Amino acid sequence: MIAQKMIKYVEGSSVTRAMFEEGKKMAAQYGAENVYDFSLGNPSVEPPAAVKNAICEILEQESPCYVHGYMNNSGYETVREAIASSLNKRFGTSFGEKNILMTVGAAGGLNVVLKTLLDPEDEVVAFAPYFGEYNNYVANFDGKMVVVAPNPPEFQPNVAEFETKITPKTKAVIINNPNNPTGVVYSEETIRALAAVMEKKQKEYGTAIYLIADEPYRELAYDGVEVPYLTKYYDNTIVGYSYSKSLSLPGERIGYLVIPDEVDDFENVICAANVANRILGFVNAPSLMQLAVAKCLDEQTDVAAYDRNRKMLLNALTQYGYEVVKPEGAFYLWVKTLEEDDSAFVARAKEYNLLVVPGSSFMCPGYIRIAYCVDPEMIKRSLPAFEKLAKSYENE
Amino acid sequence: MIAQKMIKYVEGSSVTRAMFEEGKKMAAQYGAENVYDFSLGNPSVEPPAAVKNAICEILEQESPCYVHGYMNNSGYETVREAIASSLNKRFGTSFGEKNILMTVGAAGGLNVVLKTLLDPEDEVVAFAPYFGEYNNYVANFDGKMVVVAPNPPEFQPNVAEFETKITPKTKAVIINNPNNPTGVVYSEETIRALAAVMEKKQKEYGTAIYLIADEPYRELAYDGVEVPYLTKYYDNTIVGYSYSKSLSLPGERIGYLVIPDEVDDFENVICAANVANRILGFVNAPSLMQLAVAKCLDEQTDVAAYDRNRKMLLNALTQYGYEVVKPEGAFYLWVKTLEEDDSAFVARAKEYNLLVVPGSSFMCPGYIRIAYCVDPEMIKRSLPAFEKLAKSYENE
Structure with missing residues (x-):
């Protein structure tokens, strides 16, 4: 049964x-x-061909016990350092190795974040339409999903309604940008408005509201549109990334979380996320693929x-x-x-x-x-x- | 916070x-x-060198979208079929592809099983000493760990005490054989005795008690000792396996569950386990490594x-x-x-x-x-x- x-x-x-x-x-x-x-x-x-080349190079050059062995549950330090540097170069951020946690894809990363943050009945806000798995991930930790209604015809989040949906129980807000399923890219204007609402509500309730940026589609943007990097707009932002789409590696389950120094309760969050990655049974992101993506950070x-x-x-x-x-x-x-x-x-x-x-x-x-x-x-x-x-x- | x-x-x-x-x-x-x-x-x-050779061969011969792409959440059918055949050859079982679910290591597999089975307050029995992570895995799903005391000097499970620890709330029993941390191999005699107790208690309470065989150390046995294959002793057995030790691939997070036709509520268990693998955020076991281990089933x-x-x-x-x-x-x-x-x-x-x-x-x-x-x-x-x-x- x-x-x-x-x-x-x-x-x-x-x-x-x-x-x-x-x-x-x-x-x-x-x-x-x-x-x-x-x-x-x-x-x-x-x-990209670089992925295959990277894998072969690693297998040729590195010790097998290193390539396939355990490492820190958060991932290889060298890989995390390389990713932090790459992000800093692209987005003008200042992350270090300690801010990066390698995950079993973005799905693994989201579960790690939610395990880290959610007490039962804590609320997580998402903007419809959204990826249906969010409901399941939040339910895994007995959280409560709070839905902001769809906002046609543009499908940018409805900021006014968002404000009414935040309560003292709001622990997190999930933004998926570029968006699955709409293909819409939330504009910088939208992001600023959402951030302002969250700042205001944090002050009003004396709570920390974490923004979870789910970004597997970040690299897929057209017509020269810019996808805002959310840690720059709101301190309490945790980014979940995946190489599933950007390097076409969905089966490999490789991604990472960015947990910036600025997030509320940083030391505990980073430590709890490391433990959550372990006890949820991920243990660590697949080792060879960690090393491989670190060699393909400039590929797309x-x-x-x-x-x-x-x-x-x-x-x-x-x-x-x-x-x-x-x-x-x-x-x-x-x-x-x-x-x-x-x-x-x-x-x-x-x-x-x-x-x-x-x-x-x-x-x-x-x-x-x-x-x-x-x-x-x-x-x-x-x-x-x-x-x-x-x-x-x-x-x- | x-x-x-x-x-x-x-x-x-x-x-x-x-x-x-x-x-x-x-x-x-x-x-x-x-x-x-x-x-x-x-x-x-x-x-074994065969692992590297297998990876290189796969990268040379197969389409990259196949090697690194999504597949059924339970894993590639060909891989599952190959593993089922290999088990059947070794243990005289009769598993098919549908009985195998590829997992993110044994840790992932155990979490999938526990998510599949446990209602809050359900009890899971384990024999001390045991791998401390079991406590955390069971707590992930609000289950209750029930400990059978250590049984020195041999450290075979104490069957008499085991019987007293089973209640109508007992949903699962975890056996880790060969055992971490003792290095002891539970004998066939022990296994038969444990199975008899579970059969008896299932009848007495009208419940299903699932035996979870956690077997990452199966291939590491010395002095010609036999490690009993538990599905042959007790119908309600689910096996969790990992290639972490048997092929020295702990960082790769690759393993599988065996869910035999004979387990209670089979159709629902197999389906729920497939869903659990997805919604816990594993999605699927790493794809390249699935294909690689399938080529190394006779390696050790x-x-x-x-x-x-x-x-x-x-x-x-x-x-x-x-x-x-x-x-x-x-x-x-x-x-x-x-x-x-x-x-x-x-x-x-x-x-x-x-x-x-x-x-x-x-x-x-x-x-x-x-x-x-x-x-x-x-x-x-x-x-x-x-x-x-x-x-x-x-x-x-």
């Missing part, structure tokens, strides 16, 4: 599995090339490839009459559904062999997420289906 | 850090070669090297008058302290530049753990210190 808390997950999981099975059935029925799967955030661009994924996909889909969908939110980052398009019920719309899309994710999965019904981290040829083949789907609503 | 639950960990952590700092100070003062650090379970034997570490260390220390310590528990597995010696207070004994050992771990850390005062996964030259250099330490008690 499984834990009570897990029962709803098992039920939810069987829905996902059913969808997945249906996708496989469709591929068998229509041919894989005629099914257009836009549902997964799995990078389609290969990792082929953003131009995603940009071409973005433009192709954006232009076509707009032309077909879809309302698409201006996508400046990540690899997602956020599209208004052509009927109110997004689940019904997703089901109709499936009739045209289009697999997309309903906005409800991101706490924002009435929209769908299209992940364009896919083969551009698939996008080309899919366009007539998107057009027919739109037409099917015109004729109603 | 950190979470209330984390405060005690931070305090404990500063003690560990103080010890570590003292070790560094000693190394600076006396020279690193004159400090004998037997405190860490970090494999001293290099990984140089057990003979550990065996030489074991014999050298065992012979010397016995000769100096120490009472050493018969070590048949893992890479630890479990030694009775020469005064009642093991912390005082550890402090005295430090005066002779010997760093060892007090039994209290394993819920068993009056003993120390000596980790002999070290350079044999260090053992040789350390022997006079062990002798002097023993003599210092004779003269009292």
Whole structure:
């Protein structure tokens, strides 16, 4: 008999599995090339060649017991130092090795932060639409999710509503920028406004409100848009980063937390996070990959490839009459559904062999997420289906 | 301000850090070669060359998006199939791909199992002495640790006491075989007796009691001793395995769970474990390492090297008058302290530049753990210190 808390997950999981099975059935029925799967955030661009070279070099040059052995639970000091220096160079910050904690991806990092900070019933604020796993991560530590409603059509956070949602129990606020699922980049203006609200509320309640910046999509920004580095706008900021998208290494589970000196209760936070990384069972971020990413800090994924996909889909969908939110980052398009019920719309899309994710999965019904981290040829083949789907609503 | 639950960990952590700092100070003062650090379970034997070859081969032959990409949260199907086949060949079991869940080491695996099974206040039984992290893993899910007292001088579990410790709230029993910290291998006779008790209690209470077999040391057994494969003795067994010791890859965090068809509520357990792996933030076991270990299933570490260390220390310590528990597995010696207070004994050992771990850390005062996964030259250099330490008690 499984834990009570897990029962709803098992039920939810069987829905996902059913969808997945249906996708496989469709591929068998229509041919894989005629099914257009836009549902997964799995990078389609290969990792830079430098990653392979780095791994081979490390295996050739370093002692195997060093490469594959235990190190400090926070990661290799040299790796953390290299990452701190790289951040300082890029963002004018002044982090040191002690501010960096290597994690099992951003998902691992977020769980470490939440374990470090949350007492039961503590509140964590997030801005809809947001990555649904936040709900589960917060529930892992018996925290309470507080949702700021979606703010169409721009989907910048609603600052006024945010202010009303902060209470003396607010322990953390999660910002995901560039945003999954909308592809929106929160502007510097937005960030300043959010920071001002948090500063004010911290004073008002005499509490510390930690801003958790979840930044796996940081490097994926288009049209020259700047993604603000949040530690520069608000002292109580902890950054979670991942190389899943920036180096196309999602399976490797490698990322880091930045915990600046300026955060409230710094010494305890940094120490508790180190312990949390250990006792949650991560122990440390995978060792070879730590060493490998440290050699690839100036590398980046082929953003131009995603940009071409973005433009192709954006232009076509707009032309077909879809309302698409201006996508400046990540690899997602956020599209208004052509009927109110997004689940019904997703089901109709499936009739045209289009697999997309309903906005409800991101706490924002009435929209769908299209992940364009896919083969551009698939996008080309899919366009007539998107057009027919739109037409099917015109004729109603 | 950190979470209330984390405060005690931070305090404990500063003690560990103080010890570590003292070790560094000693190394600076006396020279690193004159400090004998037997405190860490970090494999001293290099990984087999096959690991490096496997990694290079994979990087040469496979598509990078496959090697470093997302897969099913339970791991690559091919890897799980290969592991199942390997286990079936070795142990006469009949596992399939669906019974294997790749994990971020055994620590990750244990957390996944406990998340899957434990409701708050559920009880988990363990046999002292045991790995202290079990306490933290169980606390992660608000479970309650129930300890069966140490059973010297053999340190086989006390079956009679075990029976009295099982209640209707007992959800799981953890067995670590070969054992950290004692180096004892639980015999087939012990396992049969424990299984019989659990069968009886399951019937008596109408509950399911899961046996969690924590087996990172499985391959490290000496003198031809057999380590029973627990799924063959008790249906409700879940095995946690790690390649940390068997392939000397502790930093890589790669292991797996075996969840046999026979376990109670199998379909839900397997599904919940898959979800738990995801929502705890592991997402999946590191991808390249999954593929690498699948190519090294017939490899093993140089057990003979550990065996030489074991014999050298065992012979010397016995000769100096120490009472050493018969070590048949893992890479630890479990030694009775020469005064009642093991912390005082550890402090005295430090005066002779010997760093060892007090039994209290394993819920068993009056003993120390000596980790002999070290350079044999260090053992040789350390022997006079062990002798002097023993003599210092004779003269009292």
